[in-house]
Amino acid sequence: MEEDEEERDEVPELGLPLPFSSNVTSLPSADRGEKLRIIEALLFAADEPLDEAELGRHFGADEDIPALLEELKGVYASRGVNLVRVAGKWAFRTADDLSYLLERQTVEQRRLSRAALETLAIIAYHQPVTRAEIEEIRGVSTSKGTLDVLLETGWIKLRGRRRAPGRPVTYGTTPYFLEHFGFDCIEDLPGLGELKGAGLLDSNLPPGFAMPSPSDSAELREDEDPLEDEDEGEAFDDEEAGEEMRAEAEDDVSSEAESHAEADSEPEAEAESEVDAQESAQESDADDGADADEEARG
Incomplete structure (x- = not known):
C-alpha cells in the first residue's frame, strides 16, 4: 500500500493524489463535466452575453475555453434552447424552429418606420x-x-x-x-x-x-x-x-445664376423692343403712304 501511494502523483494546488500518471494532459471526464456545468451556470445567470475572456477568469490560464464552449454548444444543439455566439460573445437563445411559439409572448415595444x-x-x-x-x-x-x-x-x-x-x-x-x-x-x-x-x-x-x-x-x-x-x-x-x-450656399448659387440670367436677358429684351419699334414705324409709314395714294386717285 505504501509503495502504491508513493507512485501516485499529486495535484500541485491541492496536494491530492491522482489515479493516473502526470504525463496525461487530459482531465478526467467528471472534472470536464463540472467545468461545462460552471460555464452553463455563468451563461444562464448573465444579464448579457459573455465572451471567452470573461468566462476564462473562472478557470486557469491554460484552460481551453473555446473547446468547452463548442462542446456545450453541441450538448444544446437538439434542445429547445441553443447556445449561440452573437457579436463575438456567447448566450442562450430559443431554438430558431421554436421561435413561432413565443411570438404571442413577446411584446413589441416599437415598430420602426x-x-x-x-x-x-x-x-x-x-x-x-x-x-x-x-x-x-x-x-x-x-x-x-x-x-x-x-x-x-x-x-x-x-x-x-x-x-x-x-x-x-x-x-x-x-x-x-x-x-x-x-x-x-x-x-x-x-x-x-x-x-x-x-x-x-x-x-x-x-x-x-x-x-x-x-x-x-x-x-x-x-x-x-x-x-x-x-x-x-x-x-x-x-x-x-x-x-x-x-x-444657403446652394441658394446663393441659384440666386447668382438667376441674376446672371436676368442680366443676360435685359439686352435681348431691349433689342427686341427696338426691333418691334422699328417694325411699328415701318408699318405706320406704309399705312400713311397707302392713304396718300388713295387720296391722289380720288
Whole structure:
C-alpha cells in the first residue's frame, strides 16, 4: 500500500493524489463535466452575453475555453434552447424552429418606420456613412428624428466626422446591433444572393450592380476625425448648421445664376423692343403712304 501511494502523483494546488500518471494532459471526464456545468451556470445567470475572456477568469490560464464552449454548444444543439455566439460573445437563445411559439409572448415595444429600416440597412452596409450620403443612396431626405430613433435603440452610434466641408458626422453600427439581429460579426449580413432569394431585391438588377463589403471596425478611417468628446446634441447641432450652410450656399448659387440670367436677358429684351419699334414705324409709314395714294386717285 505504501509503495502504491508513493507512485501516485499529486495535484500541485491541492496536494491530492491522482489515479493516473502526470504525463496525461487530459482531465478526467467528471472534472470536464463540472467545468461545462460552471460555464452553463455563468451563461444562464448573465444579464448579457459573455465572451471567452470573461468566462476564462473562472478557470486557469491554460484552460481551453473555446473547446468547452463548442462542446456545450453541441450538448444544446437538439434542445429547445441553443447556445449561440452573437457579436463575438456567447448566450442562450430559443431554438430558431421554436421561435413561432413565443411570438404571442413577446411584446413589441416599437415598430420602426420604413424610413428608419432603410436608414439602418444603409448604415450597416455602407458604414461609416454621413447623413448626406444616406440621403443620396435613398434618394430622399432623412430627418433628424429617424436617426434619433435608431440612436435610442442602441443599434447605431456616432463614429466621427468626415474630413469634408461642414465636417459632417459619420454613423456606424454597434455590438448591440449584432446581438439583437443574431449576427456574430458584421460580415454575416446577407449578401446579394441571399437578399434575392428572400425577395428583398429585384431579380433584374442593372449590370455591374454589387453589394458593398460591410465593415464595423472601431478604428477611424483616413477621411474621419474623432468627435473630440462631443455629445450627441452638439454633434447634431453642428450637423444641422452644416446642412443650413450648404442649403444657403446652394441658394446663393441659384440666386447668382438667376441674376446672371436676368442680366443676360435685359439686352435681348431691349433689342427686341427696338426691333418691334422699328417694325411699328415701318408699318405706320406704309399705312400713311397707302392713304396718300388713295387720296391722289380720288
